[in-house]
Amino acid sequence: MTLNISDPLSLLPYQSGLADPVLIEAAAQSANDLTAQQQAYKIGDPVPIVFCRRVSNNGGVLVSPGATEARYENDGVTNALTVSLHLVLSEGELPTIPIKDVFVGPCRQGTWDQNYDRRSGTWFPGNFVTTVSGKQPWSCPYYCGTSGRYEDMTTLSYVNTFVDGSQRWNQQVHAFVREGIQITRIIDSTLGPSNNVIDLAIYLMNKSGRVPSTLIDTTEMLTAATFCDVNGLLYNGVFKESQNLDSWLENTSNDFLLRLVETDGKFGFKPRLPVNTDQTIKTTAISWVFTFTEDHLLPDGFEIQYIALEDRLPVCLQMMWRQQPDADIGFARTTEIRFTGEALAGPFEQYDLSQFCTSESHAVKVGAYRLARRKYVTHTLRLTVRPSSYNSTLTLGDVVRVRLRRETATTALDYHDYLYEVERIEKTASGACVFDLTHLPIDGQGRSRVALEVASATAPNVNISAGRSDYSCDDNSASDNTALGIDGIDYPPSGGNFDPPLFDSTAVGIDVPIDDTWETGGDPPIGPDVEPPDDEASGGPAPNGGWDNPSDPLETPLASGIITGATGPSAIPQPSDVLSVSEANLGCPGQVCWYKINKTTLVETLISCQNEPIGGAWDLLITTSDIDFFIKAVGRCGDPSTASGFGVPRTVGVVGPVEELECFTSVTVNYDELGVTVLGGCQPYPLDGTSTTKSRSLVSPVSLYKFYTDVSFTVIAPGCGGPPFPTYAQVTGCDWITFGGTFSSATTTVPNGTSDTLAFAFVISKTSGILLKGQKVAFLIDSGVTGAVGAATDQFVINSVTYNNTVSCI
């Protein structure tokens, strides 16, 4: 059974960004201290991505890069300290930065180099500080770095000298980047810096390797990029905090009035506001593409969720953004947004866009959107409807009308009649469609109230002074557009202290398997054509062996067939036999019950039960009343926990049926010679299924004999090359090992003719004792002629067997 559960409708405001996110009351992210101590990158830190593009005096970002190498050296007389730092500015290649845009703390100082995919500067890292007499010694780091490969990175080298006693030698360096990494912009398909968040999203999706290009909806991406561009929603920031891509896409898109959508499994962005074809915000009447009525609704297909109180109360939004002067260091600002007369004394909600937003208009529009949404959007709706034409026509972001008649009294007729935006579409396997809708409030002219508020929200656009009054620490000009130097080192270095690690010194490559079955889990160890196991605990034969499971003694059958004492042939019990089951064979002290089973009707009758072994065994005396019955022994081990004192019964053996033996003094065997046929040699004729042909070296040449299980059967004897006229001398012996005595052929009858059909007979008797009916006897019919192989072959038919002189077997 599979349960398909949709997210509760109550989550939709939060999932769709209608409800406010968890607020973080903190300083603006861009309000970093300029004179903080220089930071160093650590192994495992994310490589920052500087993504910006200054256009029309707006944009760019102040980056505070971490250092990876340093050199400290002082003058032996003046104690002036020369600090050299190697810094990683960004992943990817950045356009050249002018000298006016690099800072040590708040001051434009130092000599700089910039490179891509290469180590900047030609100095060697190390601490070469010495103590100068009469001067306060410098306290510089001792572990100054070993250098690296800096592949696909933009690096900086900075060198500056500080006078003796300067407190500024370890201040953080900064670079104002006007043009960030170069990517192919989606809007104009041009390689260069970008300030469009869609370009950044695509770049991250591609770089993360988690979203194949097939799953990126470039059409929707282009539309969203145009929306951002047209409405001035631009990204100018440095992306350096490690976070989940999905979360980043969701959260960031809200601050650009976009929403991340997944259509046909492909990722894209859609504007959160109705737009015109040129992607400007639509401030005219909204048209809808479909009207749902009660005709479409399935039973219980209407679910409504109102926005919670805390997301409806009037608030004042403090939008934080970054003012970025052209010739000075940028700083964070706030712009308060409220409905006139509301929330004058709060509550206040902070939204920090300062990490990437350098436009007050951008911040104001985002604030206006959030505020208008709180004011006007009252609820969300979930409609479950039957399949219809909208199956193939409605898409995310479409505007629909829901008009449902509500009758609350015979004379009162009202309608639930609102416009909605399609937020989520679920097309179920049953054909029903589930639409999650967000209220789209309109005014009397059918215009989106939220869109009107956002479109009309304009920023004061008043720049605030940076507040800096003294520029005397600047060694470099604030208007110097000279590009940074390009001195650097290409590895391998010629010497010195550089020791960049080789790739093989920092990585381990594991060979990809060369067989073609690893991707599906490899070959089964016993092969695909394994034979089923035999009845063995460890399995039967297989290409690579059995199951190899240890046998379980508790699943091993207990001993059976353990009845002893039968004296007849093939362990057939006879009257007066004493059948026995030993305690050792039963395996425990307990009880044995004897039953006899009629061999015709199979009716079972209890003979006796014995609760104790006598002399170590349970015995049963067989009488003539048991003739023609099978004898069965059932044993039970002692078990004090049961009422009977014995455990589960088990059959320990079945013998019989009991027979009374017939014995004779001799047997006459009458046989005929069928004819003489020339064969290739002396061969057996195993024509009777009850006999077994064996060879035996009683006489020469090697002769054959038939081993009969019951002499009362008529059998066809083997033929063998020999004289055409067999005599009694051909019956030269019998298997006295089985027979239990010696063979006498003295009474063999002389052949009765010379024709092809001859009749013979011989009599066998034991030299002592008797012949027992059913006893196994072997006849040896010898060719009688040495070296007769290849001559004629005789075939003999034993016509009849006569038992002579019945006697007692006992």
Added chain:
Amino acid sequence: MGRAQSQYLRIFDSSTTYARWQTYYVNQTVTLDGASWEYAPFSASGIVESGARGGKSVSISVPATNTVVNAFNLALTFGRFCELKIYEFDNRLDQTAPQAGQVLIAAYTAEVVNVSGTFTRLNVELGSSLSPVGAQVPPRKFTSYLIGAPLRI
């Protein structure tokens, strides 16, 4: 009422299509878009298009035949794509083959991100690999190869 829906599932990568299955025409191989689609009794949970978080994956239940197990095992191993399409058509008309006028009402293309199930059935989850854990950005990190043993302040 003559509305019927058929589902088509395709496993592919940038250059090759590895499987084409349909679930409507029982024990038939039908032709659609110039390709043959074999019958496989799978069932999809439905397709969700969303502009909000959550509910962005599709699950498919499919019999665990050797062919199916291998196909999805390889799709999971090599990050192959699955495309699920739902067509709507009039079942009062031809039922022996896909109708020319059938309408595509939903499509979903995604990676096979998870496979589980029993010995007889597999539940295949389709979705992007933008999982809440593991898809971190910025994607690159400072390594020993890139910056050696860095400055320690």
